[in-house]
Amino acid sequence: MMIQIENVTKMFDDFVAVNNVSLNIAKGDFIGLLGPNGAGKTTIIKMLTGLLKPTCGSIYINGEKMSRDNKKAKEILGIVPQYTNLDKELTAYENLVFAAKLFRVGDYKNKTMELLKFMELENYKDRKAMNLSGGMARRLMIAKALINDPEIIFLDEPTVGIDLNGRRKIWDILKTMKTMGKTILLTTHYIEEADYLCNKVCLIDKGKIIDNDTPDNLKKELGIYTMEYFDEEMKTKYKFFKNKEEAIKYSNKIMSLxxxxxxTTLEDVFYNFTNRKVI
Ligand SMILES: Nc1ncnc2c1ncn2[C@@H]1O[C@H](COP(=O)(O)OP(=O)(O)OP(=O)(O)O)[C@@H](O)[C@H]1O
Ligand SMILES: [Mg+2]
Incomplete structure (x- = not known):
């Protein structure tokens, strides 16, 4: 396993932000942590990257126990944080060269140009980071995360606030990274993004994993067809079916409606789980 999370809990004073989470991620997996604001996604990433220490439980990266000063665990990670980590006064090119020097990348000029090209930023290489658009800045952050050729890449909300064209560009980049055999973990609250990109999805709510499977299996578990209808009180109801025949049979019962x-979408799966939890 590339990443092992074993019974990890994180408390801030007496508040439980991450609650007994266990998860195994294999080499080449593209896994999405999916959950609403405050679910604990960023806290999990911060523990995976050694920025925060779990209150209890352990994390292993390629067999190495993660900690703030385990260089071996950290050198195979690339991180795209939720908030910017660019030097705004430096140009796109300079930001990457600076990161490359920190990692002692040998042929840093070539590496930098190669990444700028990969991110479709070569025409903006001399623009200061503070003058890049949101989408360009995010792509520069991805380039920065790739400077040391990491095996594992963590991306915390890589497309938030970016328009559809920009998101698609980032999706293409992430798909290419997957074909390169990288292990990728991404957090998002765009459910369709996780559905499109990830081969595994982990649903999180209030610090707990509520399910973890392939998008297809999660939908199958619930029923691949969803019927939406108004009940007598004009409230929207959802009913899930394994096949069309069952759905049609049911529709006869509620014929007048x-x-x-x-x-069924992953969004249905998520609502179904969180509602069930609330009740
Ligand atoms: N340093 C901290 N001290 C106290 N509470 C914290 C700290 N960091 C996070 N929390 C709390 O832990 C919970 C989980 O936060 P986290 O940032 O992991 O959520 P998230 O899933 O990333 O949310 P979002 O989608 O908004 O980014 C929240 O209630 C947050 O307020
Ligand atoms: Mg977050």
Missing amino acids: NYTLRE
């Missing part, structure tokens, strides 16, 4: 039948 308006309904739509569609394919």
Whole structure:
């Protein structure tokens, strides 16, 4: 396993931000941590990268126990944090060269140009980071995370606040990284993003993993067809079916009501879980 999270809990005073989380991530996995604001996603990433120490439990990166000063565990990680880590006064090119020198990358000029090209930033290489658009800045952060050719890449909300074109560009970059055999962990609250990119999805709510599987299996578990209809009180109800026949049978029962039948999405899965939890 590339990443092992074993019974990890993180408390801030008496508040439990991450609650007994266990998760194994294999080499080449593209896993999405999916959850609402405050679910504990960033806290998990900070523990995975050694920035925060778990209150209890352990984390292993490629067999190495993660800690603030375990260089061996840290040198195979690339991190795209939730908030910017660029030097705003430096140009795109200078930001990367600076990072390359920190990591003692031998052929840093070539590496920098190669990454600028990969991120479609070569035309902006002399622009100061503070003058890049949100999408460009995010791509520069991804380039920075790749400067030391890491095996594992953590991305905390890489597309938040970026328009659809910019998001698609980032999705293409991430898909290419997957084909290069990288192990990728991404957090997002864009459910369709996780559905599109990830081969595994981990649903988190209030610091707990509520399910962890492939997007297809999560949908199958619930039923691949979703019926939406209004009940007598004009509230939207959702009902899930394994196949169309069952759905049609059910629709006969509620014949007088308006309904739509569609394919189940990961969003349905998430709502279903969190509602169940609240009740
Ligand atoms: N240093 C801290 N001290 C106290 N509480 C914290 C600290 N860091 C995080 N928390 C709390 O832990 C919980 C989880 O926070 P976290 O940032 O991990 O959530 P998240 O899933 O990344 O949310 P978002 O989608 O908004 O980024 C929140 O309630 C947050 O307020
Ligand atoms: Mg966060």
